[in-house]
Amino acid sequence: xxxxxxxxxxxxxxxxxxxxxxxxxxxxxxxxxxxxxxxxxxxxxxxxxxxxxxxxxxxxxxxxxxxxxxxxxxxxxxxxxxxxxxxxxxxxxxxxxxxxxxxxxxxxxxxxxxxxxxxxxxxxxxxxxxxxxxxxxxxxxxxxxxxxxxxxxxxxxxxxxxxxxxxxxxxxxxxxxxxxxxxxxxxxxxxxxxxxxxxxxxxxxxxxxxxxxxxxxxxxxxxxxxxxxxxxxxxxxxxxxxxxxxxxxxxxxxxxxxxxxxxxxxxxxxxxxxxxxxxxxxxxxxxxxxxxxxxxxxxxxxxxxxxxxxxxxxxxxxxxxxxxxxxxxxxxxxxxxxxxxxxxxxxxxxxxxxxxxxxxxxxxxxxxxxxxxxxxxxxxxxxxxxxxxxxxxxxxxxxxxxxxxxxxxxxxxxxxxxxxxxxxxxxxxxxxxxxxxxxxxxxx
Amino acid sequence: xxxxxxxxxxxxxxxxxxxxxxxxxxxxxxxxxxxxxxxxxxxxxxxxxxxxxxxxxxxxxxxxxxxxxxxxxxxxxxxxxxxxxxxxxxxxxxxxxxxxxxxxxxxxxxxxxxxxxxxxxxxxxxxxxxxxxxxxxxxxxxxxxxxxxxxxxxxxxxxxxxxxxxxxxxxxxxxxxxxxxxxxxxxxxxxxxxxxxxxxxxxxxxxxxxxxxxxxxxxxxxxxxxxxxxxxxxxxxxxxxxxxxxxxxxxxxx
Numbered sequence: 283x284x285x286x287x288x289x290x291x292x293x294x295x296x297x298x299x300x301x302x303x304x305x306x307x308x309x310x311x312x313x314x315x316x317x318x319x320x321x322x323x324x325x326x327x328x329x330x331x332x333x334x335x336x337x338x339x340x341x342x343x344x345x346x347x348x349x350x351x352x353x354x355x356x357x358x359x360x361x362x363x364x365x366x367x368x369x370x371x372x373x374x375x376x377x378x379x380x381x382x383x384x385x386x387x388x389x390x391x392x393x394x395x396x397x398x399x400x401x402x403x404x405x406x407x408x409x410x411x412x413x414x415x416x417x418x419x420x421x422x423x424x425x426x427x428x429x430x431x432x433x434x435x436x437x438x439x440x441x442x443x444x445x446x447x448x449x450x451x452x453x454x455x456x457x458x459x460x461x462x463x464x465x466x467x468x469x470x471x472x473x474x475x476x477x478x479x480x481x482x483x484x485x486x487x488x489x490x491x492x493x494x495x496x497x498x499x500x501x502x503x504x505x506x507x508x509x510x511x512x513x514x515x516x517x518x519x520x521x522x523x524x525x526x527x528x529x530x531x532x533x534x535x536x537x538x539x540x541x542x543x544x545x546x547x548x549x550x551x552x553x554x555x556x557x558x559x560x561x562x563x564x565x566x567x568x569x570x571x572x573x574x575x576x577x578x579x580x581x582x583x584x585x586x587x588x589x590x591x592x593x594x595x596x597x598x599x600x601x602x603x604x605x606x607x608x609x610x611x612x613x614x615x616x617x618x619x620x621x622x623x624x625x626x627x628x629x630x631x632x633x634x635x636x637x638x639x640x641x642x643x644x645x646x647x648x649x650x651x652x653x654x655x656x657x658x659x660x661x662x663x664x665x666x667x668x669x670x671x672x673x674x675x676x677x678x679x680x681x682x683x684x685x686x687x688x689x690x691x692x693x694x695x696x697x698x699x700x701x702x703x704x705x706x707x708x709x710x711x712x713x714x715x716x717x718x719x720x721x722x723x724x725x726x
Numbered sequence: 727x728x729x730x731x732x733x734x735x736x737x738x739x740x741x742x743x744x745x746x747x748x749x750x751x752x753x754x755x756x757x758x759x760x761x762x763x764x765x766x767x768x769x770x771x772x773x774x775x776x777x778x779x780x781x782x783x784x785x786x787x788x789x790x791x792x793x794x795x796x797x798x799x800x801x802x803x804x805x806x807x808x809x810x811x812x813x814x815x816x817x818x819x820x821x822x823x824x825x826x827x828x829x830x831x832x833x834x835x836x837x838x839x840x841x842x843x844x845x846x847x848x849x850x851x852x853x854x855x856x857x858x859x860x861x862x863x864x865x866x867x868x869x870x871x872x873x874x875x876x877x878x879x880x881x882x883x884x885x886x887x888x889x890x891x892x893x894x895x896x897x898x899x900x901x902x903x904x905x906x907x908x909x910x911x912x913x914x915x916x917x918x919x920x921x922x923x924x925x926x927x928x929x930x931x932x933x934x935x936x937x938x939x940x941x942x943x944x945x946x947x948x949x950x951x952x953x954x955x956x957x958x959x960x961x962x963x964x965x966x967x968x969x970x971x972x973x974x975x976x977x978x979x980x
Contacts, residue, residue, distance in 0.1 A: 638824075641822060642817065
């Protein structure tokens with residue numbers, strides 16, 4: 283099975299690379315913060331211990347949610363894309379269990395390699411983070427870097443989650459009778475998976491509760507940062523909830539987004555592809571939402587905090603805002619990589635189909651334009667949803683700091699972040715379709 | 727656009743050659759093929775594996791540029807046309823039927839049929855699309871996605887799509903290769919009908935003698951050259967001739 287897995291991996295380089303990159307960066311990101319939590323148990327002052335532990339666990343925890351959901355989604359896409367091949371394996375006599383084992387063996391290979399490398403990056407990144415904290419006098423010079431087993435433990439966790447994701451996806455792919463025809467277009471395949479709905483409801487419920495808590499309870503706390511602690515992450519959490527619902531949202535919203543796609547044959551194809559194949563493209567929509575929401579909500583909150591901070595909290599502010607900036611920076615880079623990654627995987631999967639379009643008489647320019655029109659739709663829907671999600675953090679915190687529903691400044695920021703996300707999405711689509719080299723030429 | 731040089735043939739090739747690679751390792755797929763297909767005829771192109779059938783179809787459709795010789799579609803010499811011009815010609819003057827159907831999975835049957843018109847920037851005539859689906863017996867499946875259709879139904883949609891532009895010639899590449907024999911007969915009958923009732927011109931590459939028997943004429947290719955023709959073919963006669971040709975190839979005679 284391992285040998286088959288190895289051959290199969292080499293056969294689908296782009297999809298493997300997508301998983302590899304997601305796991306690599308995910309481990310590096312999560313692991314860096316985990317090393318801070320580990321360093322907290324070293325010989326450090328009580329205040330430093332508190333700072334390090336807070337950064338490591340709090341930031342690490344919601345970083346983990348983003349990373350793990352990205353890993354699960356990437357692994358899921360690569361497995362879903364192989365539906366026909368999995369059907370073929372089953373037709374020639376592989377049991378669902380064997381097929382699932384093949385998928386997990388492949389994921390294990392890629393994820394282990396990637397997370398091992400990611401652990402090294404995490405080890406370096408953690409040291410860099412601690413140095414940054416020392417240089418900005420956030421922690422004392424005496425704080426020592428003691429990563430311990432944190433990078434390795436993170437790597438193990440990410441591998442485990444990847445395997446879980448692969449298990450989920452392969453169970454879905456091997457359900458029902460063996461068939462080599464794609465389930466696309468068969469009735470019932472468009473339904474949202476139960477776990478997506480459950481996760482979305484959970485995240486939205488938690489976010490709503492915390493928004494209310496921010497306005498009614500923590501806003502009146504003596505520590506001005508209590509309100510930030512309860513509201514700061516809500517933008518990202520709501521964005522994750524929307525990302526869970528992305529296949530459904532894309533299907534529903536592709537009709538109102540239709541005018542953005544333009545007119546002509548390419549727009550026509552893009553419209554139906556995004557509506558009827560929402561599951562595929564939603565892998566891109568999710569990260570665009572998270573990217574936009576993370577950027578807007580964290581920067582806006584830092585801005586509000588700067589304007590409304592009571593005197594005497596400058597030291598706290600420095601630590602917290604440094605933390606915020608580092609986190610949002612890492613999240614944005616990570617989400618951006620996932621967007622690029624997913625587009626590459628999705629377009630590579632459609633090579634054969636794009637070639638068929640060309641055979642039927644679409645010019646290469648039309649083929650490219652149809653993929654770009656899809657990207658425009660996804661980008662537009664993504665940044666609008668992301669901006670809406672960011673309100674979950676910006677509004678409660680603004681109310682808590684007496685700025686009201688609309689912040690007093692930095693209103694130029696959301697459009698800027700949205701524009702950045704749109705440009706990123708379009709560029710990754712263009713590079714994906716160019717790199718796919720839709721082959722023109724002979725019939726066979 | 728070139729002006730028509732000959733008005734009689736829907737598709738003709740003169741001295742068509744195609745070589746892959748260069749120097750000593752070069753492989754000749756087509757070694758000088760002359761063929762003309764008269765409007766309103768159904769021709770099957772047959773031959774053993776590696777005889778150049780697919781290369782012939784690719785060159786005739788303007789997908790691949792021949793090494794030498796000329797290709798004329800509907801009287802236009804397309805040999806030296808740029809890629810975009812050949813693409814436009816393909817969607818307007820050539821109908822394609824593929825072995826793997828090649829329907830866009832996210833478009834319904836009627837949307838797939840209308841696709842060549844859309845790609846050309848025309849607004850599809852709904853009545854015409856409906857009439858074509860009716861003709862191929864799928865009027866009640868117009869709103870279905872390909873995933874909800876059987877293989878035979880998908881190939882019928884593909885035939886309706888090939889007919890929608892009223893092309894000069896329909897090129898079919900093993901159109902029944904992925905179908906069972908009963909379904910295949912239905913598809914072949916449809917191709918036959920498009921010639922008899924609609925005066926279409928069909929050129930079909932196949933290795934199946936039963937499929938070839940639906941044609942008016944069979945052209946045999948061996949080692950990239952025309953090795954014979956047969957008018958009013960029967961499955962048995964075609965099978966016999968194919969066996970003979972395969973023996974020739976196996977015996978190293980060409």
